Amino acid sequence: MMLTVLAYVWKFVVAALAFAFASLLVYYVPASRRPRNFPPGPPGLPVLGNLHQMPSKKLFLKFHEWQKQYGPVVGLKLGPLNVVVLSNYKPVRELYDKRGNIYSSRPDHYVGNNLICPDEVHILFQPYGSTWRALRKAAVGLLNGPSIESIIPLQQAESSQTMYDIMQTPEQWFEHLRRYAAAVILEAVYGQRGATYDDPKITGFFEIEMAFAEIMAAGATPPVDAFPFLKHIPSFLAHYKSLAVAVGNKQKAFYNALFDKTKARMERGDTAPCYMQKLLEGSLQSGLSHDQLVYVGGILLEAGSETSASNLHLFVLAMISHPEVLKKAQKEVDDVCGDSVSPSAKHIRHLPYMRAIMTEIFRWRPLAPEGQPHMLTQDDWYDGYFLPKGTIVFANTWSIHHDESEYDKPAEFIPERWLNNKFGTTAGGDTVDGDNRRITYAFGASRRVCPGQEMGENSLMINMAKMVWAFDMKADPDSPPDLDARATYSDSFVGGPHAFPAILTVRSQKHREVLERDHREAQEFLRRYED
Template identity: 35%
Template sequence: MVSLLSLTVLGVIVFWLVDRLRKIGSRESGLPPGPPTLPLIGNLNIFPTSRAHLKFTDWVRTYGDIYSLKVGPGTAVVISSPRRAKECFEQNSSTTSDRPAVYVGELAYQGIQLSLARYGPHWRNMRRATHRLLSKDASRAHVPIQHAEASQLMVDIIEDPKNLYGHVRRYSTSVILAAVFGVRCATSDNPFIAEFFETQRRFEHILRPGGAPPVDMIPILKYIPERWAPWKELCRDFRARQQKYFHRLQEKCVDRIAKDQRNGSFVEYLLEHGGDYEFDYEKTCYLGLSLIEAGADTTAMALQFFVLCMLAHPDVLAKAQREIDDVIGHDRSPQLDDLKDLPYVRAIINELHRYRPGSRTAIPHAATADTKVGGYLIPKGSVIFMNVWGMGRDPELFDDPERFWPERFINSEFGTKPGADTTGFKDVPFSFGAGRRICPGMYLAVNSIAINVMNMLWAFNFDLAKDPATGLPIPVDADNTTDGILLTPKPFTCDITPRSGAKVEMIRNQTKAAQPIFDRFGHAGLEDVI
């Protein structure tokens, strides 16, 4: 017969288990506020699986600029103001600079990709090596190829204005390829362009919040068989494709070194000095591909959004062109150093970053220790999202935040309304991240965007395309984007025309004059990479 003591012990165990299960998914004491939770799953039922930045920003209105979400037993914290971002990612950088364990990233990159790597010695070595290529001072060395490729971009637009989308992708890919692997992409129809961007887009789709099951917060999900988990197959296919063409790019560097035909590329340097950073052949390759991934897409996306905004706001285009004409004139094309004398053009670029930031929720951080932010607890192991979209949409900071209005950056340094609290604002757009994980290529990207925005304003007029059946203008939509970590504009139509025949001739001549710069990267192209 079962004794009374045994029944009592069994009852205590059952009560303890029920109590523990009941608490799973609930919000612990000290956490930031957030939506009501359900037992076991927490907020998993309402966690956004598409365009997370919109829901993250909607919740700000109810729960404030720091709030929490429970995903099973795990915790996610969303930071939605520059003030909280400064406190979290800069003042507490020692405990908020990690990345969460990303199972799909581990499948794809084996933990050695710069953006997703965990905080530790290997990441620090990658960051230290990258500083040699992309620091503010080092980025000045890439200005000649940026200007040369920008001239080529203008020629491409003149000859094939309907393919703006492809031309800006060629530009951004060619610049970062030249700096990192020492090769350039001369034409927008090169197979590498299509292969690279299509592969990236598919993988970004599962990296976004909700793009794959929350394996990292509910680890048992990693044991789902592959036939029921298509994201596993995608990750393995992604890795195989990347290894194929990035190994081939690296072999070109090896070949140039063997033939004493070095052109100063970053990977050449790493192949000869990798021991200083504890890099082997594979780690060198993956650092190179990390930089291509980060640099090719974001710059192209920014330029595509720039054209969309000019099409939607012809008054802004006209005002910017008047400033360009007054400062630059018509006898030469703009140079990067001209930007300091173009306040309205700078305002357009700043407003572009606010209005359509490159990464709307950034790559999440992870807490390596309990951290206090805004008086709330961010527990060790929490995933921390920086809601960049929400920062630029705060009505307490910005007048009419849904409006594209560059004048706000003429009226104040950060585009904020009079009397707004600008704690945490900085010169670098928040879309590049914050703290120790801020994008190392931000200076190269900022320079590319500035050079091409000035060139396009100086060289071209942008008009809405006409419907051939009705003759009516075809409207553009800046919200018609892909859905991933980067919300890239989907292809759109427009009419682009040179502002004068004299400028066309000038553009062609300066592109011919840039041939010695192109020749530096001409020992081997991309023909055999794909």
Template identity: 30%
Template sequence: MGSNKTGTETSLIPCSQLKMGPGTAVVITDAAALKELMDKRSATTVDRPPNYIADAVAGGLNMVLARYTEDWRTLRRTAHTILTPQQCTKHLPIQKAEAIQLLYDMLQTPQSFYTHIRRYSNSVIMSVLYGKRCPRYETVETTAFFQAQHEWELLLEPGATPPLDLLPILKHVPERWAPWKVDVRTCRQHQRDLYFGLLDDTARRMESGEENGCYMEDVIHRQKEFGMDREITGYLGGVLLEGGSDTTSSFLQSLILAMVAFPEAQRKAQEELDRVVGPHRIPTLDDIEELPYVKAVIRETHRFRPVAPLMVPHATTAPEEYQGFFIPQGSTIFVNTCKLFSDISGGIFHDPALFDKPEIYNPDRYIITENGTKPGVDGSDLRGTLPFGCGRASLLITLRRKETDMLVFSSGSAREFISLKIRSYEFLTSTASGSRPNATASTLQNINTMNLLWAFEFSRASDPETGKLIDVDVNNYARGILTAPMPFRCAITPRSAERVELIEREFHEAMDTFSKFEYGLSKEDQEYVRKYRSP
């Protein structure tokens, strides 16, 4: 519910409000309101709400969660300058090679597809950012990353810390009575060890004349130009790494889940791939424009289960008014894109006024109309980059993550709250409203969607004891502003022996590309590389 200027309550409104202690939370549920408030009025909705834990861990340098400060502007300006479509094109070889290893890994141990997807998403972004790949899930940097992430998530679980942003006096409780302070310090140290270790490795490699064109090399070369010290540079790379290591995996997990649950969509996509690509070669990026149904599958996956149902919240820097509803300065703004959880209503992508049977996964809707909306319904406010964020503070990029909790108090009881996990899910391209399409995210999604549907059949797994098929639950998702399906079982079967041979051959041919990003490997990683270096 929300209130207009006269204080009267309304029901069907484009945005609603609730009290957050002394502040106000606004939830946008309408595409037109989203475009007006977050794009056209982005000058006053660009900020982020206070987040003491995020600032304590990252020193106020988490680009996605930080307030609208000079450091934030420096980070954003640098990211906007270096993350160009031309740079994305330069990194296509390693992106394609990593995608081939994902296929190869799934051939070897399909039951471990969750782990394979996580290794892939972490390795591809580490290669692009730091010029260093992770050939195994057990690679030291991958292990360190997921350990640091696990600590970060535990720290930010509901109840792990007091409501520090609402009751600031709690920040001054002595450490002996505030064990969360130890957790903050440990998490901060592990993140810094990872971020600055990777940054220093990159700098040492540059000094040795072993540059491979990664993003952070460009940043290091241009530090003075960007006005960045070592601290800001380290956190720029670290936050982009976090942002990159989960968004792609979340999308691919949702894609596979949808293919298992809705086999008719999978059948249509594979028929199109067989017609355009055929069984004698692996798809290339040049094929995507000839695959309208596959493109519709990608868009429908984002609509059906967007990576960020509530997006990353914004905050207003000045009072605003929209259709008679007053939004105070300092309000926290959420954008509700999807009705995924029973206690979160509505959702722009699940609005029955816009979409026919929105609860059904149906890529055909994007064949019928440009934006997937009902025929005759204006869907122009649903811009294609919406799943990656909105407003100036969106960094339309590909990977994610940072997680932090907000305690959202209702006006009824100061002891009842909704814990909302906020994760950075934004990673690699442009940054202003109305910006160009997300080149890296689109590339990774296109490559992997084509590859997976070309190579494999995804179906329900069989119970080993009863032989009965096991249903999957398309609503069983981890809670959070950025979310992913909970682990599920499915059968992954190669579509033909010829496809298996092609994947194996291309994996071995990719070794030359991999070698440019393999330095400082452990003995175990070196042994893995030697094992597969020759066919």
């Protein structure tokens, strides 16, 4: 009797599974076909589309490869999802910038929206709409003109601290630059000091950011957004779920701790001037929940820290691999500052070659090189191609910045290209298309363009000029730099460089004395942010 029941149950289970599988095929086979008039792209497989061709690492290089074969607008199928990759500034300008009202949303991200950051707290995952606008408005308050000006003394003081730290322990230059990037945001947003790299606020942030980047990296989780039925696999069989929730819990606890400390200092009346104080006082709060307010500070810390640090690391990589560029930069800075004063914000407008170096870094090694995914919110046409509502769109910054029709020798690091015209192009983009293109796309495009560009550029220019003025920089002869993009980029969410050795030495005793004087003055200024 029992065997008969078990046989019946087994037949029922097999039949149910067969029915479920057949139902999935009925939906996913036609859904994985390319829409009529869709942009060209590599042929795919039934159900999977092009999913099996998507690498888990360095996605931008695969996009670049397809662009050479299929053109600047490439169409892909990731299961039932329609994906379009833009690899030239012209479609990006037309779609992202001119039609930004329908190209500025985000695709649903199950891991981000449901596991790591539920309750609409993180602007990165929010679709274009009222919540996104409220979060952006709150964040932009730190990044407008008056606020940017008020942060410059802080950037200069922390830069002086960083140059002193590098002088004292040059073998730790990589960590010192990371500390700088996080410390400036900690002080500007929370009024809290991060004086050393081993400060729990600094190390804690980067540990959480690394975990966040790893779980968000391509291939780190199953393709649940393409195949939603995968969401229903129980957690004991889907380890990524518990991992993502743990990352989110740690992130939320860390941001709450920073928030609570600033609030407590405000209540005692001993907080340093900071942006979170303004938010808490309500002058810039636009109906945000407590958790959203907490995450505004966290978002600013995320956006300003990893990107600034990575760009400064790329600067050192460029200098040690291009000594002729470093020599020219040192001459320019020496001509402006001499050897008795280090560069400051008032000098950077007089350093066109240094600015060209910065812009070339943005072009040569853009962070997040494949761009962040946008989602089309209504049917659209471009250049004879049909883009259905819901299409996920990438602006592949790597291809845009390495376009051989736009740039002379795009694979090479050539700051001089930016001295010839402001777009660095061979075609004279400043006269041909100057009103309709961005200088670079390192900060994105559309209505989601990064609002922190000016603040970030100030940080980079101040630090780069000080480093060029203070130090000779050379490659380690036992470990020369590898400039191949596969080696340069980490596989994290931002895609900054791996740690690499470099030899930094103070240029003279006079330079050393100036760095020591700058450090003493910086300590006096920064004391207000200490506990």
